[in-house]
Amino acid sequence: MDIQYNEAELAFRDEVRAFVAEKLPKEISDKVKSSEHVSPEDMITWQRALYEKGWLAINWPEKHGGPGWSPIQKHIFEEETAEAGAPRILPFGLNMVAPVIIKFGTQEQKDYYLPRILKSEDWWAQGYSEPGAGSDLASLKCRAERDGDHYIVNGQKTWTTLGQHANMIFVLVRTDTTVKKQEGISFLLVDMENTPGVTVRPLITLDGAHEVNEVFFDNVKVPVENLVGEENKGWTCAKYLLTFERTGIAGVGISKAALEHLKQIARNEQAEGKPLIEHPRVAERLVELELELMAVEMTNLRVVSAAEAGGVPGAESSFLKVMGTEVRQKISDLYRELAGPYALPFPDLDVGEDAFGPEFSASASSTYFNLRKLSIFGGSNEIQKNIISKAILGL
């Protein structure tokens, strides 16, 4: 048993660090570290740098442009980039639709879409949830009817993250209403830009942000060659996507960076004549979060190490999702508390830096409220517990 990185792993970590130091612009990492708004351009800048290095599609097979890394290497990469304040990689193209295309798509689909995803030429959105289909995703109603060489899509998708920037969307649609709900679903790729009938409307969340959208399909004509896998087998694609490479799901690197940010704030901000960090309750909260985060970090490493030894992380990723999101939310809770009275001014998203109070406080309440989403999306934490109950505990 050896929990330390070996020499090759340390060398790899140094290589990642050197690359990040050279290629990640400071103005971007500063924004990420202080939870400020990161623009689509910032995300694309970072993705292009990774693409040029061949490090963008870390979960893809080598023949399609993946770097051929082991689970430990992927973990090191994710941790190091997150701790350094790299923006998150948009998952919708790279880690959601691409694995499905690689597994179930035609040669033409692979040849066309995969290089475009690698080069960030398409911005993908996810069309899964509907107003009536959240945790019970298979009850989705968005309809696709075959009409010659096309499907005619009618219906609505919702919670479409960053859909306002997207030109492509993968959607789960109902192609058979007469069978069991899981058996009448298909997986379609829709060009949002060039297909009439697609409307994106913003949904403003409680933090004032425009991050999610609803997408309406009104007699949208989608060519049949945009079907991935077989008709009515879309649920297989959807499930595959949910189990694909989820060891990064704990988000330990992001939480570490966020906790480090809080420590800095606590050192720099004064209250009643002394730094916040010297207030006993603040110190206690900080170490309690550190303790929780250490537990997630080591649990994550245990799963990564098992994957390295050939194990396939299945429902273990549900543990990691619950543990990782809980600690990240608790960190954001302390962030809001550290802001004190200056958690109150509602941020003017257009003004940004001219916030009231100390600079760090501008994003505190936004971050806290925004991150309530973590335990809701990607399979709510209650759904994760149902999965663990069934798959691991046999209940």
Added chain:
Amino acid sequence: MDFSYSDEQRMLKDMVDRVVADQYSFEQREKIIKSDTGYSPEVWSQFAELGLLAVPFSEAAGGFNGGGAELMVVAEGFGRGLVVEPYLSTVVLAGTFLDAALGDDAKADALEPIISGEQKYALACYEPNGRYDPFWIETTAKKDGDSYVLSGKKAVVLGGDSADRLLVIARSSGDNPGKNGLSAFLVDGNADGVSRDGYTTFDGHRAAEIVLDNVKVGADALVGEEGGAAAPLQYALDRGIIALCAEAAGAMEVACDLTLDYIKERKQFGVPIGSFQALQHRMVDMRISLEKVRSLALWAACSLDAPDAERRQRLAAAKAMVSKAGRHVAEEAIQLFGGMGMMDESSISHYAKRIVLIDHYLGDGNYHTDRLIDLLVEENAAA
């Protein structure tokens, strides 16, 4: 990075699991706890034959040179079986202290009686006024010609009721609080001036309140350097914390398994109660708490040789997590068992007691959270 056991570690685990399965059924354990000694001389000599009493000692001391991982493997097995043998007191605390404090020749002699199973030792360190602070020592060691005279009180000395010899930590100079001036003496458990008031603990172990009233010992009773006990004491306590955290992980694992079995079998309203989502999610939360303890116990066990601040952080984190997550599992286990969880005849209640009370050995969650705060303060001063 590779978290799997080596072949030797797997063999050690199998060996411990086998002896626990053979010797520590619920009924056997109850008998041992209610016996005069509170441990089983037969089991103890079996431990000696199997080499378990030599696991954490250096080769020079006649040991297996086991590190934190090996100690973890043994203690986890003991935790699964709720073993009440005086392993922590004799081997982990007193034994590793001697290993750390003495030179090569002396340590082999000193540890022989422990490794062979002939004698049991107890570390008489903590005091009534020190609570969990091992360095708060009011017991005095006064030089008297070639001898020392020891006087003071020792609180909740694990295994102190039956130990053949006591490893007494006393202050030969310096003031509280202070690590300097602490010395260690090996004292016969029945020496003149030693009075021991033994009792059974809430979790089935044995301990004693010990009074040292002008106990006169020769210079040969001094272990290591006069005034130099703090470092070997820390060495021993670090290993004690690893053993306790691993034991907690083992006991929590069984508590989770027993509870899971129970909610699958127990029927109410015509169905197994495990079919209710309210209980399923609580069961999942118990498993999450178990994983947290497993992870931090493992991290601590592999950090004995890490740089000072990291070692201290991981040990304190593991013990603090045992306090929090352990209590959670114990309370939920009792709740999910319902009335049966309250019964002395149910093994789950004994697991719950051990898991909760492990918090009260070698510093509880509050104590170790304070140690994490110490580190935060040091980090802040350096930043």
